[in-house]
Amino acid sequence: MANISRYELVGAVAEAGGMGFIASGGMSADELREQIKRVKAMTNKPFGINLMLQMTNISELIDVMIEEGITVVSTGAGTPKAYMPKLKAANIKVIPVVPNVKLAKKMDDLGVDAIIAEGQEAGGHIGQVSTLPLVRQVVKAVSVPVIAAGGIADGASMAAMWALGAKGVQMGSLFLTAKECPIQTNFQQKVLEADEMATVVTGRRSRHAVRLLANQMTEQYIQMEYEGASDEALAGLTEGSLYRAVYEDNVESGSMMCGQGIGQVKELRTCHEIMTDLMNEFNETLASLTDKVIE
Template sequence: MDRICQLLGIEYPIIQGAMANVSRYQLVGAVSEAGGLGVIASGGMSADELRRQIQEVKKMTRKPFAVNLMLQMKNIEELVEVIIEEGVPVVTTGAGTPKNFISALHQANVKVLPVIPNVKIAKKMEALGVDAIIAEGQEAGGHIGQVSTLPLVRQVIRSVDVPIVAAGGIFDGAGMLAVEALGASGVQIGSLFLSSKESPIKEGFRNLVLQADETTTVVTGRRLGHPVRVLPNKMTEKYIRLEYEGASDEDLMKLAEGAMRRAVYEDDVEEGSLMCGQSIGLITESQNVDAIIQKLMEEYRQARLKLINQ
């Protein structure tokens, strides 16, 4: 997996997933300092807040880090300006096309890695000149596509030539080795870092993550074409019921408005949106980020050695 490490200037081929309201400087700086690529989730931020987050990460580490851009944000142009002004080396993108910003970002020596859910979009991103692609399967937490990680990653790799980072349901070194066998150059991991000690989630949310199994999560928004993987609670029960009773997009958006922030900062585990992926079934303890990354790499080395010796 040296290809993605060389491209991004990181020690380990591990990108921390951009989790809304979770991927703040405390987590991001810790991931980058430990040798991965920490990613600030800028969704919902003002330009000033993003600048503050970037500057706080710089206080924690001199190693590369990234900012994730939700391209449908109304202030997206301001956020891109901040990224360029602050010299952020990498951006990941979602919720739209980076077409209008790639030239300016590349001129500022910023690497661009879009997160994609299918082969069609992967081909479009390669045609735009992106530096690498993050292929995210529906096992991931939060906003998801319709294709699972294994078939998605393999088909994307056979369809484009840029480096591919695999995402969705990856939580240990054996998973890293598995997607490397498919041809992936690195991995993006979210839920494992959600459970870390540097994550801002509080006791209630954290305990639910650690107690859950691989069958626990539910997906809201499938009928309307906006699927989101979360832990079930009173809010999701009501959302899914209304969704299949024919409620309007507007009514459902009102129900979910501010739900992720409530989950993270108010520890509202009943009315908040507890976004996480199917990998939580084997996440049973909260560790600090450095321990998580070192364990991932040791598991990866042991899995490779075992495979060779079989």
């Protein structure tokens, strides 16, 4: 959700009752501060920051978070170990995203506050384990609350994760269809048209797998990958591709990261409508199961 989960979407999600996260990937400290101030202008409800730990300015971003009174951070693309003392001293709750049980245990030992177990049905960078077996095994393996992610796009899916022991869910692709989402027309229409077969995974060979909506770029990438192209050549093909999708609305050579659950979403709704529908279906699903005990 880098370049997508910005103040417009985060503020609307927070106002609707969810915990929105600013995706700080690619941002400078000044840009992050501006995004935080814009969200604060929209809502007085809590929201968090996502840190992509491969970036070189993480310490500066954390300083901004502390100065602006942010209380929750999710992390990806690395371990938050080096930053834990500073984050905990500022009473910031740390929630890393993990793709397997081994890393979940390491994060638990590190003293994080919760763990996001993200299955390979998710959009963007993914691991190798599907959501159902991952969530259940992580729940059994760690002592902190587990948040489920990957392929979750409605209230019934939320209820399924609840049954597995998750205490919450993370959703990204669903909010690509929010009216407040800052992606442009062609990208959003591609998401609405997608079914469960519309995504492909690139980067399996290099172990940097990414799930995206299929287009000309992904077709070329997979062909080059199959033919043994170098990592440099593959990186050259995707350089700037997220920007092309989000800002130039280029749906053929842009990276449209999206998860498999999006096939069940066929209309634009406000964040308030999305959250209301999610919670109504979640509660209805739980209620419908209370009398269905198999003896």
